[in-house]
Amino acid sequence: MTVPEHSFAAPAQTVTCNGLLFDMDGTIIDSTEAVVKNWQKIGREIGVDADVILATSHGRRSIDVLAMYEPKLANWDYISRVEALIPTEYGADAVEIPGSRAFLDDIDRRSLPWCIVTSGTRPLVSGWLDVLKLAHPKNLVTAEDVEHGKPDPACYLLGRTKLELAQENPSVVVFEDAPAGVRSGKAAGFRVVALATTHKIEQLVDAGADWIVRDMRSVRLKSWNKGTGEAELEIVDALLLCDTT
CATH class of the missing domain: 3.40.50.1000 (HAD superfamily/HAD-like)
Known part of the structure; x- marks a missing residue:
């Protein structure tokens, strides 16, 4: 349409x-640019193309996204630590x-x-x-x-x-x-x-x-x-x- x-x-x-x-x-x-940079960083760490992650991530919890691509990182300790850094590292974005x-x-x-x-x-x-x-x-x-x-x-x-x-x-x-x-x-x-x-x-x-x-x-x-x-x-x-x- x-x-x-x-x-x-x-x-x-x-x-x-x-x-x-x-x-x-x-x-x-x-915060699209900041989110993209964050998933690119995570993608490099887990060996998954960030574009693949980003195709399914918007509007969804990181724990649900990571459960699909790297289940061992799908825990609140890891996610809270990573997400707490996003506003300070990518605040200008x-x-x-x-x-x-x-x-x-x-x-x-x-x-x-x-x-x-x-x-x-x-x-x-x-x-x-x-x-x-x-x-x-x-x-x-x-x-x-x-x-x-x-x-x-x-x-x-x-x-x-x-x-x-x-x-x-x-x-x-x-x-x-x-x-x-x-x-x-x-x-x-x-x-x-x-x-x-x-x-x-x-x-x-x-x-x-x-x-x-x-x-x-x-x-x-x-x-x-x-x-x-x-x-x-x-x-x-x-x-x-x-x-x-």
């Missing part, structure tokens, strides 16, 4: 929710996704419940947030916290739990860039905004994204009622792909 540039022109839409869950890489930051800093600063300042749910380890996530001086959420769900990574829904379900939302059936919106993450959010029963930052449009459509936007500049917090716990998001310049009522 070919989606022309002008297709990113849907009318502004207002979406109500009680909490937000964010993937990290490709959604809040773009990462940038924020356009609009992410402003949006996170706004929701954090206004105390809207939010959480990062990522396939990276805790040292990796904290390291990138520190290096890029981005807002830190009160809660994180990282690779070590769940038995099965994305597209399994466990990580996003845990993210909702960590938000401690008061509603009996809270409405949660997920922000993702990878098909595996979109499927994870949908399997958890949440609506998903997919960012077309790392994958083809048709892959995000096939994964079931509710909206597709170019980046975080298409989303803003329209209102937040702390008393009722209800937020209104405005999504602009998106491809509306399914019924989101």
Whole structure:
């Protein structure tokens, strides 16, 4: 499917929710170059072509990727140690996704419940947030916290739990860039905004994204009622792909 540039022109839409869950890489930051360099280094160590690893690694936990190519390294001690070094060794190779800093600063300042749910380890996530001086959420769900990574829904379900939302059936919106993450959010029963930052449009459509936007500049917090716990998001310049009522 070919989606022309002008297709990113849907009318502004207002979406109500009680909490937000964010993937990290490709959604809040773009550390593609750093990730490539890290897997190239590991590939040389284990004798596997980095291109082969990279074809299956995005949006997945390193422990799951290494289990395929070098099972003896598929342990948290090794992975946490290696990933902790990435932000310091390759910090200059990462940038924020356009609009992410402003949006996170706004929701954090206004105390809207939010959480990062990522396939990276805790040292990796904290390291990138520190290096890029981005807002830190009160809660994180990282690779070590769940038995099965994305597209399994466990990580996003845990993210909702960590938000401690008061509603009996809270409405949660997920922000993702990878098909595996979109499927994870949908399997958890949440609506998903997919960012077309790392994958083809048709892959995000096939994964079931509710909206597709170019980046975080298409989303803003329209209102937040702390008393009722209800937020209104405005999504602009998106491809509306399914019924989101």
